[in-house]
Amino acid sequence: MGILEVKGVNKRFGGLQALGDVNLSVKQNTVHAIIGPNGAGKSTLLNCLVGKLMPDSGSVMFDGQSVLGRKPHEINQMGISRVFQTPEIFADLSVLENVMIPCFARRDGAFRLHAYETVGSERDIRGQAEHMLEDVNMADKRHMHAGSLSRGDKRRLEMAMCLVQEPKLLLLDEPTAGMARADTNNTIDLLKEIKAKRDITMCIIEHDMHVVFSLAERITVLAQGTPLVEETPENIKGHPKVREAYLGEAQV
Amino acid sequence: MLGLERRDLTILIAVAVITLFAPIILNPFPTGSALAQFNAGYPDLMQRFVIFGIFAIGFNILFGLTGYLSFGHAAFLGIGSYSAVWMFKLLSMNVIPAILLSIVMAGLFALVIGFVSLRRSGIYFSILTLAFAQMSYNLAYSVLTPVTNGETGLQITLSDPRILDGESSGLPVTSLFGAEMRDTTTLFVGPWSWDFSVGYYFCAALMLVAFYISVRIFRSPFGMMLRAVKSNQQRMNYTGLNSRPYTLAAFVISGMYAGLAGGLLAAMDPLAGADRMQWTASGEVVLMTILGGAGTLIGPVLGAGFIKYFENIFSKINDGILHQWFAFMPDGLENFVVAVIHPFIGKGWHLTLGIMFMLVVIFLPGGLVEGASRVGRVFRRRDRKADHVESDAARQRAAAE
Amino acid sequence: MDAILIQILNGLDKGSAYALIALGLTLIFGTLGVVNFAHGALFMIGAFCAVTLQKLLTLSVTTIDPERTDFLGNPLKVQTPYVENWFGPEVGGTIVDWAVPLAILLAIPVMLLVGFVMERGLIKHFYKRPHADQILVTFGLAIVLQEIVKYFYGANPIPTPAPDAFRGSLDIGVWLGFDPYAIIYPYWRLVYFFFAGVIIAAVFAFLQFTTFGMVVRAGMADRETVGLLGIDIDRRFTLMFGLAAVVAGLAGVMYTPILSPNYHMGMDFLVLSFVVVVVGGMGSLPGAVLAGFLLGILQSFASMNEVKSLLPGIDQIIIYLVAIVILLTRPRGLMGRRGVMEE
Numbered sequence: 001m002g003i004l005e006v007k008g009v010n011k012r013f014g015g016l017q018a019l020g021d022v023n024l025s026v027k028q029n030t031v032h033a034i035i036g037p038n039g040a041g042k043s044t045l046l047n048c049l050v051g052k053l054m055p056d057s058g059s060v061m062f063d064g065q066s067v068l069g070r071k072p073h074e075i076n077q078m079g080i081s082r083v084f085q086t087p088e089i090f091a092d093l094s095v096l097e098n099v100m101i102p103c104f105a106r107r108d109g110a111f112r113l114h115a116y117e118t119v120g121s122e123r124d125i126r127g128q129a130e131h132m133l134e135d136v137n138m139a140d141k142r143h144m145h146a147g148s149l150s151r152g153d154k155r156r157l158e159m160a161m162c163l164v165q166e167p168k169l170l171l172l173d174e175p176t177a178g179m180a181r182a183d184t185n186n187t188i189d190l191l192k193e194i195k196a197k198r199d200i201t202m203c204i205i206e207h208d209m210h211v212v213f214s215l216a217e218r219i220t221v222l223a224q225g226t227p228l229v230e231e232t233p234e235n236i237k238g239h240p241k242v243r244e245a246y247l248g249e250a251q252v
Numbered sequence: 253m254l255g256l257e258r259r260d261l262t263i264l265i266a267v268a269v270i271t272l273f274a275p276i277i278l279n280p281f282p283t284g285s286a287l288a289q290f291n292a293g294y295p296d297l298m299q300r301f302v303i304f305g306i307f308a309i310g311f312n313i314l315f316g317l318t319g320y321l322s323f324g325h326a327a328f329l330g331i332g333s334y335s336a337v338w339m340f341k342l343l344s345m346n347v348i349p350a351i352l353l354s355i356v357m358a359g360l361f362a363l364v365i366g367f368v369s370l371r372r373s374g375i376y377f378s379i380l381t382l383a384f385a386q387m388s389y390n391l392a393y394s395v396l397t398p399v400t401n402g403e404t405g406l407q408i409t410l411s412d413p414r415i416l417d418g419e420s421s422g423l424p425v426t427s428l429f430g431a432e433m434r435d436t437t438t439l440f441v442g443p444w445s446w447d448f449s450v451g452y453y454f455c456a457a458l459m460l461v462a463f464y465i466s467v468r469i470f471r472s473p474f475g476m477m478l479r480a481v482k483s484n485q486q487r488m489n490y491t492g493l494n495s496r497p498y499t500l501a502a503f504v505i506s507g508m509y510a511g512l513a514g515g516l517l518a519a520m521d522p523l524a525g526a527d528r529m530q531w532t533a534s535g536e537v538v539l540m541t542i543l544g545g546a547g548t549l550i551g552p553v554l555g556a557g558f559i560k561y562f563e564n565i566f567s568k569i570n571d572g573i574l575h576q577w578f579a580f581m582p583d584g585l586e587n588f589v590v591a592v593i594h595p596f597i598g599k600g601w602h603l604t605l606g607i608m609f610m611l612v613v614i615f616l617p618g619g620l621v622e623g624a625s626r627v628g629r630v631f632r633r634r635d636r637k638a639d640h641v642e643s644d645a646a647r648q649r650a651a652a653e
Numbered sequence: 654m655d656a657i658l659i660q661i662l663n664g665l666d667k668g669s670a671y672a673l674i675a676l677g678l679t680l681i682f683g684t685l686g687v688v689n690f691a692h693g694a695l696f697m698i699g700a701f702c703a704v705t706l707q708k709l710l711t712l713s714v715t716t717i718d719p720e721r722t723d724f725l726g727n728p729l730k731v732q733t734p735y736v737e738n739w740f741g742p743e744v745g746g747t748i749v750d751w752a753v754p755l756a757i758l759l760a761i762p763v764m765l766l767v768g769f770v771m772e773r774g775l776i777k778h779f780y781k782r783p784h785a786d787q788i789l790v791t792f793g794l795a796i797v798l799q800e801i802v803k804y805f806y807g808a809n810p811i812p813t814p815a816p817d818a819f820r821g822s823l824d825i826g827v828w829l830g831f832d833p834y835a836i837i838y839p840y841w842r843l844v845y846f847f848f849a850g851v852i853i854a855a856v857f858a859f860l861q862f863t864t865f866g867m868v869v870r871a872g873m874a875d876r877e878t879v880g881l882l883g884i885d886i887d888r889r890f891t892l893m894f895g896l897a898a899v900v901a902g903l904a905g906v907m908y909t910p911i912l913s914p915n916y917h918m919g920m921d922f923l924v925l926s927f928v929v930v931v932v933g934g935m936g937s938l939p940g941a942v943l944a945g946f947l948l949g950i951l952q953s954f955a956s957m958n959e960v961k962s963l964l965p966g967i968d969q970i971i972i973y974l975v976a977i978v979i980l981l982t983r984p985r986g987l988m989g990r991r992g993v994m995e996e
Binding site: 390395396524531542597600613 | 688775785789790792794804918935965969970973974977
């Protein structure tokens with residue numbers, strides 16, 4: 001039984017079958033990659049997992065509970081954090097504040113009218129956030145304006161914001177999209193580091209095979225909205241169905 | 253102290269000192285001198301400074317922190333005024349129950365209007381709030397006449413029950429446990445005269461409380477969440493935070509501030525009219541906040557003071573005064589200058605206001621506070637340049653040795 | 654039945670004005686992405702073009718008629734408009750009488766100019782700024798424009814009558830088989846309705862059948878792509894703004910006989926027109942027109958005595974109420990497209 005169980009999920013947009021009978025099981029403490037050509041339904045699947053889209057049928061169970069019909073903030077409170085394709089951070093706030101906000105969310109829940117305390121008196125939260133920033137080597141930038149960070153640092157910050165919540169599942173939506181090789185490698189190292197330091201389940205949606213093969217323990221190949229195979233990286237490489245999905249009928 | 257950091261405490265103390273001595277500070281020119289018309293230290297105007305200060309401080313909690321631009325906040329001001337006058341009519345001329353009711357009623361209306369309006373954001377939110385305010389205004393003028401007394405406005409009369417107060421011979425006045433709001437002590441020092449009014453100090457005290465609460469909100473985790481709403485609502489939701497109750501809380505708080513301001517307006521002068529709810533009045537508080545600096549602590553207070561001061565001064569100046577000022581010029585030039593300035597003064601004050609509004613939005617989106625800090629930065633940079641020169645010289649010396 | 658017809662007819666002229674203003678607002682919003690709070694001021698400036706022309710045409714010379722005397726026995730001073738001196742009383746008188754329709758000729762260049770100056774001088778710099786800034790700066794501009802008009806023309810409404818030929822009313826009821834005087838409708842309102850129809854049709858035809866219109870429509874659908882095609886979108890946007898200004902201005906010119914223009918008429922119409930745009934669906938031209946007429950008619954129904962006695966005050970709030978309901982149930986409005994003004 002995996003921590004995330006997707007069963008028989010269907011989603012249509014008008015005449016287009018975006019997802020057809022998707023089954024997926026992500027095991028605890030593994031890095032699970034979902035790959036597939038453009039338009040294979042990867043993003044649609046992800047959006048169904050985080051509450052942005054509602055599947056037409058099927059079930060999505062996380063940690064024994066259904067996530068369907070819940071709002072994004074409720075799903076996050078269940079323990080799923082999400083990293084976006086382009087880093088989504090609080091650009092107008094300082095780096096430290098960016099990391100403190102998820103700490104508050106974790107401690108106080110989705111809403112609390114804590115207007116009588118001051119941020120300065122929240123030493124625990126501040127400590128957690130600073131500790132996290134040290135973990136991702138950004139402690140020296142903590143008073144910077146988050147919007148003025150480099151793209152790589154923004155990605156780092158976003159990961160820190162997700163990790164500080166200690167999620168049971170971290171969803172990464174093409175974390176290296178549009179990055180230069182060096183940045184991509186940095187991100188891979190960062191993710192490996194994160195994985196080495198703590199028990200965490202990750203689900204990566206990715207284009208870049210280099211990233212996938214460096215990180216993933218299990219790989220699901222999605223094509224035209226349906227999973228083709230689920231295998232270990234070694235077995236995926238030469239798999240005929242995968243070659244077919246990526247290269248079409250033409251044989252190389 | 254007071255749970256504030258040193259910088260905020262300094263600001264609070266500075267504001268407190270200024271409001272305390274405002275009757276003196278705002279009357280720098282001797283009575284009867286030519287410049288006395290620039291004095292602003294009379295109770296009526298000072299009361300407006302602090303009351304609209306409260307209004308703008310509250311508006312800033314919503315607009316400055318969350319970025320939600322409400323175009324209907326005057327509705328809460330009006331509701332506050334009506335509630336207060338009804339309290340004066342029914343219960344007592346004491347201002348405390350009146351103001352409490354103002355805050356509560358404005359808060360309730362804000363809860364309902366906010367709950368509906370906050371389901372949309374951006375320009376849709378602005379239009380929804382505008383629609384609600386216009387609805388309140390139109391209703392206050394027409395069907396709700398039994399409650400609002402329509403065009404005439406709601407006033408106190410001799411025949412009102414006022415169950416807590418005894419019979420009174422004349423039309424009673426608002427008071428705080430016996431201290432009449434209109435009581436003023438005038439102090440004469442040499443050619444100067446300073447008015448210390450009970451009403452002003454009552455409003456000023458409440459403004460300080462309001463300001464203190466707003467500082468606490470700005471520095472609280474709640475305030476940080478509100479800034480997060482403005483910055484990136486998507487990230488906020490995916491961080492497990494529900495932005496809706498945060499924005500609603502901000503909306504209600506700022507509505508209560510507006511209600512307090514409306515209640516105080518009525519406490520100083522017990523009448524309430526529908527024009528207080530018109531959307532131009534909503535525009536005015538937006539202007540105050542922007543002019544001072546939205547999202548800054550002190551900005552709204554500055555903006556409110558600035559606008560109310562210039563409104564007062566500009567509307568008082570007339571051609572006669574202008575001719576006096578420019579009397580030193582040759583006649584032709586004098587007439588020309590007066591003719592050029594004429595459209596901007598007196599009844600033309602709104603023109604000046606509109607131009608100021610545009611200039612601020614175009615050139616100084618951060619308002620007066622940002623302007624001041626820009627000026628400050630220029631000076632500091634000069635200092636640093638001087639430092640650079642020195643350190644360069646030191647380095648050259650070191651290299652030479 | 655006739656009562657219903659009367660209300661529909663009564664709603665048409667107000668609805669036409671809403672539709673014309675909302676059309677311009679939508680054009681500007683759809684192409685330039687700017688929320689223009691000064692659009693009502695353009696309507697008002699148009700109305701004052703009519704006032705100005707009327708004043709110009711009635712500029713008079715004072716002559717003394719020695720043959721007649723006033724009640725004090727002095728020779729009578731007679732004021733004759735210059736135009737009557739130049740063209741003779743017959744033709745001159747007609748020109749003065751037709752001041753309002755003639756003002757269209759004045760309003761077109763004036764509105765184009767105002768539109769160009771506004772876009773080049775101010776709006777252009779706000780394309781990339783947040784909507785809140787756009788709202789605020791155009792709000793400031795609206796105040797400035799209306800104060801300028803107030804300075805020159807005073808605060809009181811200035812009556813600007815329609816040509817003599819259109820004074821009086823038409824008994825529409827008789828045509829439709831009702832009793833005489835069952836449905837009477839002022840001629841000028843009918844003129845206004847047809848005028849609005851013509852303008853709306855012209856705008857749609859212009860967008861549909863000219864290359865320029867095609868580019869603009871493409872720009873409304875997808876701005877970036879059109880920019881990428883190497884089409885000089887800037888100049889077209891300026892023109893577009895001018896066009897929207899002309900539409901608002903003409904709506905104002907022709908409205909003067911219905912409502913004597915005053916300096917704040919723009920603001921009054923603007924608030925309602927914004928509501929109209931939102932109800933119709935931000936960015937949808939047919940939506941703006943449809944919602945304009947719909948709300949105009951709805952408003953006139955709500956002011957029927959039968960309705961008012963049932964729901965007191967409803968006439969005052971109906972438009973806002975409809976807007977609130979629409980915004981909450983169909984955030985995109987009646988005919989709004991996906992993705993407009995959504996985060």
